[in-house]
Amino acid sequence: MERIARQLRQRVPVIQIELIQNVDQDLILKVLKEIEPQNAYYCKMFLEKLVLFLEEKGEEVNDDLYEHLSDLLQAVPLNATDTEVISYCVSCKSGNRDMDLKVREAPNVISGLGTTGLRTWEASLYLTQYLLNSDHCDLTDATVLELGCGTGLVGMALYKYHPTVKKICITDGDSQLIENLPSNLQLNEIPIGSPKISISKLSWGEDELPDPNIDTIVAADVTYDSSILDDLVSVIYESMTQNNRGSTLVRNAYIAATVRNETTLEELEKLLNLGVQDRIWKWTIMEPMRFDGIWYPQSTPEIRIYRIFKV
Known part of the structure; x- marks a missing residue:
């Protein structure tokens, strides 16, 4: 039942309530009360669906569920740009327990104010899990640059839960998102002044990399628009061929791409093949x-992780 608790904190859609088995009504009510200050309307909708689901199955419904549903009847939906704190559960091969990351985001926003970074996308969660668990992602003593960080999930997870990452440099090209990141760090008890983490605005093709010792690049869902692919690949190309202020060259890049448009990813692969022709790197799609x-x-569509590694 702890699984449904995690899903509730991540806002599993109420339409999927029929997937719940062996309902622990007390646990569900406890978690909904945690969520209520952030999104009372979600709690109301979930309870309505849950009560109907239990009644149709002929199961007895706790009086507490009816009572709490009555208390929530006046709850109204959040506005599209309203934020709430979402909790994401991640696991790490180096530990024996699941770990939560909290993110303040606007989960109903697909694109707003010129950015798609106001919500956490599935590719960020998938890349986070991959980097924490795959034996094929060696981040031992790595200084990692995250491109297009959005809500900062990947970078925060590496800081908190990867045992051997040396430093994580979180970047995005959107000033508003950069301004939002300190509050997410505070939600996860990450000290903003820690030498192990930095936050900076990075416009691809314009700004220098924020640290001369970066040896690994990570990014999630930055391939949604073919118009930005040239700049993305150029950043990787330059980081693997030009000493940044006379120091380290990047050795690996891991790019998580959601397959929404095959044509866009075909364009990405054409650009990656140019680096192969120039004998700068090789690339592969990691095993799912x-x-x-x-x-x-x-x-959720298929999510691919492209690994680009310097020759």
Whole structure:
């Protein structure tokens, strides 16, 4: 039942309530009360669906559920740009327990104010799990640059839960997102002044990399628009061929791409092949991994992780 608790904190859609088995009504009510200050309307909708689900199955419904549903009847939906704190559960091969990351985001926003970074996308969660668990992602003593960080999930997870990462440099090209990041760090008890983490605005093709010792690049869902692919690949190209202020060259890049448009990814692969022709790097699509207990919406497309590694 702890699985449904994790899914509730991540806002599993109420339409998927029929997937719940062996309902622990007390646990569900406890978690909904945690969520209520952030999104009372979600709690109301979930309770309505849960009560109907239990009644149709002929199961007895706790009086506490009816009572709490009555208390929530006046709850109204959040505005599209309203934020709430979402909790994501991640696992790490170096530990024996699941770990939560909290993110303040606007989960109903697909694109707003010129950015798609106001919500956490599934590719960020998938890349986080991959980097924490795959034996094929060696981040031992690595200084990692995250491109297009959005809500900062990947960078925060590496800081908190990867045992051997030396430093994580979180960047995005959107000033508003950079301004939002300190509050997410505070939610996860990450000291903003820590020498192990930095936050900076990085415009691809314009700004220098924020640290001369970066040897690994990570990014999630930065391939949604073919118009930005040239700049993305150029950043990787330059980082693997030009000493940044006379120091380290990047050796590996891991790019998580959601397959929404095959044509866009074909364009990405053409650009990557130019680096192969120039004998700068090779690239591969990593073997997919399954992460039990991690919830993704049923409509989530395939997510690929491209590894680009310097020759």
